[in-house]
Every structure is written in C-alpha cells, then in structure tokens.
Amino acid sequence: MANVKLTDISKSYGGTEVLKNIDLDIRQGELVVFVGPSGCGKSTLLRMIAGLEKISGGTLEIDGSVVNDTPPAQRGIAMVFQSYALYPHMTVRENMGFALDIAKVPRVDADAKVAKAAETLQLTPYLDRLPKALSGGQRQRVAIGRAIVRDPKVYLFDEPLSNLDAALRVATRIEIAQLKERMPDATMIYVTHDQVEAMTLADRIVVLAGKGISQVGTPLDLYDAPENEFVARFIGSPSMNLMSGTITQTGTETVVALDTGGTARAAIPTDDRHLGAKVNVGVRPEDFTLTDGPALYSGHVDYTEALGEVTLLYFAPENGESGIVAKLPGTHRNHRRQTLALTAEPERVHLFLDGVSLKRPRRP
Structure with a gap:
C-alpha cells in the first residue's frame, strides 16, 4: 500500500477554475473521506487521483512517485463507482476475476486471489451466482472484490452506497468499515455526500468548499472544533x-x-x-x-x-x-x-x- 500526496493541485475547465491550491497528505493505511456540497469538486478531485481527469496544476504523488502524466492503469489504483457495473452474464467469480484474466494472470493465481477476496467480503457462498441473484449490497461487495483482487496501492470509492436503499446503505457501510479493519494497511479515499458515512468510516475527513479545502481533521475534530461557520453547519x-x-x-x-x-x-x-x-x-x-x-x-x-x-x-x-x-x-x-x-x-x-x-x- 502507499501514501498519496497532493501539492498545490488545481483544476480548470477552460477559463473556469473548479479547484485550486489543494494540499493534502494521505498516509498509508488511512481511510480519508472527501465531503462537501454538490459541485464542490470532490468527485473531480478523486478522478484526478485516478487519472480520469487531467491535472491543471500542481503535483500528485503516489508512493513517492509523481504520477501527473501516468496512465490510470499504471498508477496502482482501483476504483469502485456508484454503479456496480457488473457483467450480468458472468458469475460473481468471473466478475471478480475479469481484470486478472485481462492481465493474463495464471489461472491458479487468479482463482486464489478471487477466493481470498471472496472470503474477506463474505461472498464465498455466492461465487457461482449471477448478479441478478444478489441483493444490492452483495452486488456492491462484488464490485469492491473486483478492486481487491488487483491488490492496488490505493482504493478509490466514488459514492459507492448512493444507489442503495436506506437499510442496505447502513448494512453496507458497516461492511466497508469491517473490511477496512481486516485490511489495516490499505489506503482508501472515499467520496460521499452523506456525512453519516463520513463520520462513521473516516480516519480523517476533508471538507471541500469554495474551490479548496475548508478543513481537514478527524470526525470528532470537525464536530467538536470546526474552524469556520461552513464546517460548523x-x-x-x-x-x-x-x-x-x-x-x-x-x-x-x-x-x-x-x-x-x-x-x-x-x-x-x-x-x-x-x-x-x-x-x-x-x-x-x-x-x-x-x-x-x-x-x-x-x-x-x-x-x-x-x-x-x-x-x-x-x-x-x-x-x-x-x-x-x-x-x-x-x-x-x-x-x-x-x-x-x-x-x-x-x-x-x-x-x-x-x-x-x-x-x-x-x-x-
């Protein structure tokens, strides 16, 4: 696993600046949550870390190496999106191992990785099911498992629970927290608009507003000692x-x-x-x-x-x-x-x- 360092990061679309002067050091093993109002740039910032958006200014380092111009596939990251994006004709086993097949990982090694990830996510009984036979929470776990088998340096979560109903959201949030406990060295960056997710999952929360960072701290730091009125509210x-x-x-x-x-x-x-x-x-x-x-x-x-x-x-x-x-x-x-x-x-x-x-x- 790796640390992620953002130094003076900015993002502009033409003459419109959406993010500026972002300085953030995410340590190995941390689960850091980006929160903020709609349009504050939290998903844009995550996509820049992933390599899906070009960085307009500043430097991004993953594991000590500058990766501004490194293609997404070579950054050592795995991303979990809002949509499960599972192949409906493939079983859970095949969905989780698909990236390994593309990378031509030997079958024995790929099966072992899938089995280990399935055990971690409590999906072993469902490996031979199709996605349509799973609940929404189970499908999201499969999407997370697809990321785990790649053994990335950094996990990126883009509002992974937003498509779930209230009860499933609570259950899956607990499962993600338990997953982090089982993977203490994993570096995770998580974007959400739900402050309950942020407060319960994060080691540290990054509150974004006004094109920049309004405050960074532990959940109780932000709750007990907000530095400004925006964070307070x-x-x-x-x-x-x-x-x-x-x-x-x-x-x-x-x-x-x-x-x-x-x-x-x-x-x-x-x-x-x-x-x-x-x-x-x-x-x-x-x-x-x-x-x-x-x-x-x-x-x-x-x-x-x-x-x-x-x-x-x-x-x-x-x-x-x-x-x-x-x-x-x-x-x-x-x-x-x-x-x-x-x-x-x-x-x-x-x-x-x-x-x-x-x-x-x-x-x-």
Whole structure:
C-alpha cells in the first residue's frame, strides 16, 4: 500500500477554475473521506487521483512517485463507482476475476486471489451466482472484490452506497468499515455526500468548499472544533444553530449579548480587543437543555418531531434570525406551541468572528 500526496493541485475547465491550491497528505493505511456540497469538486478531485481527469496544476504523488502524466492503469489504483457495473452474464467469480484474466494472470493465481477476496467480503457462498441473484449490497461487495483482487496501492470509492436503499446503505457501510479493519494497511479515499458515512468510516475527513479545502481533521475534530461557520453547519444533523450577538465581557469565559435577547457564555478566552465585537454564537441542537433560569435563548415552538429516542423542537424565527432547532433526549409531546427557554454549557458554545472560529478547548 502507499501514501498519496497532493501539492498545490488545481483544476480548470477552460477559463473556469473548479479547484485550486489543494494540499493534502494521505498516509498509508488511512481511510480519508472527501465531503462537501454538490459541485464542490470532490468527485473531480478523486478522478484526478485516478487519472480520469487531467491535472491543471500542481503535483500528485503516489508512493513517492509523481504520477501527473501516468496512465490510470499504471498508477496502482482501483476504483469502485456508484454503479456496480457488473457483467450480468458472468458469475460473481468471473466478475471478480475479469481484470486478472485481462492481465493474463495464471489461472491458479487468479482463482486464489478471487477466493481470498471472496472470503474477506463474505461472498464465498455466492461465487457461482449471477448478479441478478444478489441483493444490492452483495452486488456492491462484488464490485469492491473486483478492486481487491488487483491488490492496488490505493482504493478509490466514488459514492459507492448512493444507489442503495436506506437499510442496505447502513448494512453496507458497516461492511466497508469491517473490511477496512481486516485490511489495516490499505489506503482508501472515499467520496460521499452523506456525512453519516463520513463520520462513521473516516480516519480523517476533508471538507471541500469554495474551490479548496475548508478543513481537514478527524470526525470528532470537525464536530467538536470546526474552524469556520461552513464546517460548523455542514457537519452535524440538524446543523449547528448560529445566533448573532455582541461580546460584552472578555476573559477566560466570554459573555455575548444575543440579538434575540438571551445571554451566551462560552468557555473561550478573549481579551479587550474583542470587547464590543459582533460575533455569531454557535450551539449544536443536541447541546441545548431546557432551563427555568437565565436563558441563552427563549422562543415559541413552531412544531416538533418525535423520533422516539429524541425529539426535535423547531422554534419560530424572530428578530431577523433563522429558527432555532433543539434536540432533546426522549419524547416531549407537549412542547408544541409553547414558549420555552434553552441554555447550554459554556464548554459546548462556539464563537465565530467574521466566519472564523475563536478557538475553544477541545472535548477531553
């Protein structure tokens, strides 16, 4: 397996620049996930690594060698696409071994590789079935097996679960996580629009936005300490609440008077330079609690969603602010159309000045 290094990578189509100044070092054995909104360039970046898109600028190294002009077949990569792209007239065994047949690998060696991959993916009982006799999740495993038998340096996954229904997506996501555990030295790059996949699969997440990288970090780094408002709102569901206000007290704990009338306390050190500064206060829905005392926020509950394990409370917009969402554990049937007060622990409150996070201590 190998590391992948991107240095000042850019991509343009004619005069339209879609990616610029991409610097990223993916270490051997990592599973790195690219996420971002539609059109941010995550699949384009993956295709450049694969050699399916030409690199407009910068250098791409795989295992220490620059491969900008190296054909895809010679890069030592294997790609798993959204579509299974299985040959319907071939069995699972034949589909998985097809690339080895093309490469003229001796039959004994090819059979051994297919058998080993099938065992890893728990496909051994299905080797003699046609794709039409498999579930969607099993077909995707066959597509992954087709990549494994090639023993590539790097595995590339382009939204491999997007064609599955919700239940199969969960099951196959778990299978991919288990596959990574069985192949600890495998370097994998995974593109998805589903942040649950990113949070549960990734060793590190790369958030793409605005033609570049917005933040790179472990899933909990991005959740606990987003570096900017975009990442704060992109990671987490429902997204982080942002409320405007003015800093009225600095020190080891910062106090913000919110435009909605509440008061926020954040365990974020500030100094006199910040006094009077306009900031956005960020609180994740799950970090709110109901209070009878001093409130960070109070408002009218427009409607609720009871999900069993949690209840989502949607507060009506007021004072020009967007509506607040709170996620409370358990079932709360009687809160609709009530006026409720919310608070949050200072350690769970974020502050953003000009869209950039004022750093706070990370969760122990």
